[in-house]
Amino acid sequence: MIVANIADRREASNLANHLPKLSQNLIHLKRIRNSQGVLQILICPPCDDPDDPLKNVKENLLEAVGNSKDNYKGLDFNTLRTAKIPSKPPLTRLQFNTLNAYWPCNFHPDKNIEDLLTQDCGISVEEKREVISNFKYLFSIREMYDNRPSCLIYDPADGAKEIVSVSPGAFKEKHPLQHAAMAAIDGVARLQSGFVCQWPNMPSDEILASSSSKRPRTEHSDYLCTGLDAYLTNEPCVMCAMALLHSRAKRVFFALKSPKCGALESIVKLHCTPSINHRYLVFHIENFDVQ
Ligand SMILES: [Zn+2]
Numbered sequence: 001m002i003v004a005n006i007a008d009r010r011e012a013s014n015l016a017n018h019l020p021k022l023s024q025n026l027i028h029l030k031r032i033r034n035s036q037g038v039l040q041i042l043i044c045p046p047c048d049d050p051d052d053p054l055k056n057v058k059e060n061l062l063e064a065v066g067n068s069k070d071n072y073k074g075l076d077f078n079t080l081r082t083a084k085i086p087s088k089p090p091l092t093r094l095q096f097n098t099l100n101a102y103w104p105c106n107f108h109p110d111k112n113i114e115d116l117l118t119q120d121c122g123i124s125v126e127e128k129r130e131v132i133s134n135f136k137y138l139f140s141i142r143e144m145y146d147n148r149p150s151c152l153i154y155d156p157a158d159g160a161k162e163i164v165s166v167s168p169g170a171f172k173e174k175h176p177l178q179h180a181a182m183a184a185i186d187g188v189a190r191l192q193s194g195f196v197c198q199w200p201n202m203p204s205d206e207i208l209a210s211s212s213s214k215r216p217r218t219e220h221s222d223y224l225c226t227g228l229d230a231y232l233t234n235e236p237c238v239m240c241a242m243a244l245l246h247s248r249a250k251r252v253f254f255a256l257k258s259p260k261c262g263a264l265e266s267i268v269k270l271h272c273t274p275s276i277n278h279r280y281l282v283f284h285i286e287n288f289d290v291q
């Protein structure tokens with residue numbers, strides 16, 4: 001960015017008001033900083049000429065502020081120069097402290113992000129026990145069904161903490177859509193008397209029948225999995241990952257990578273795609289020990 005010193009600090013706010021506004025992607029930056037008693041102000045991006053980044057900056061600036069001296073009073077044009085600035089807003093306290101050495105930023109702490117960066121990813125000891133318990137149950141189901149990829153959907157909310165749907169799915173030879181997550185989400189729809197796909201010989205019926213939850217979740221939301229966690233023995237494919245996204249799952253846990261088709265780590269990180277309209281947190285539980 002191009003910066004300049006403010007020769008008369010009494011004009012600082014006047015300058016900030018009259019200079020052209022910074023573009024939307026730079027609004028995380030403070031416009032003025034105090035560097036060892038000297039006020040400095042961000043002016044504009046440098047021009048495209050790498051050999052002369054200050055080319056026409058003064059002329060363009062005067063034109064932009066309307067050539068009225070009152071609008072740039074106090075600005076020291078002789079100090080126009082380039083300066084490194086943080087191009088992205090800080091997301092953590094550590095980033096904030098680091099970036100401030102270049103140029104002061106606005107910062108809004110996000111406890112969720114800070115928690116996720118801790119050693120335990122913001123998961124309490126009690127929650128860890130739930131995760132392990134759910135995976136043990138899921139892997140026991142998987143074992144009953146020839147180690148086919150399986151999925152369960154769990155309500156982690158206080159007062160619930162129950163398995164909502166289980167699917168030992170991945171009977172793709174019976175139906176091309178019969179993947180574990182697809183069938184498990186369909187199980188949630190059954191509880192809400194919603195649309196049920198007619199999976200041929202769906203083997204999870206008996207498991208669903210013995211599932212602890214019969215609670216309709218219609219009071220929660222219009223989306224099937226709002227607030228729910230999905231546990232998968234295997235990393236889901238793109239179709240299943242999108243189905244979990246469309247149903248608004250809260251978190252997705254998986255144990256085994258799917259190197260050829262996995263959509264959360266192996267071939268793509270679908271949950272990190274900028275254009276998606278819902279994000280769930282993804283946890284890869286490596287080296288899960290069924291015992
Ligand atoms: Zn799938």
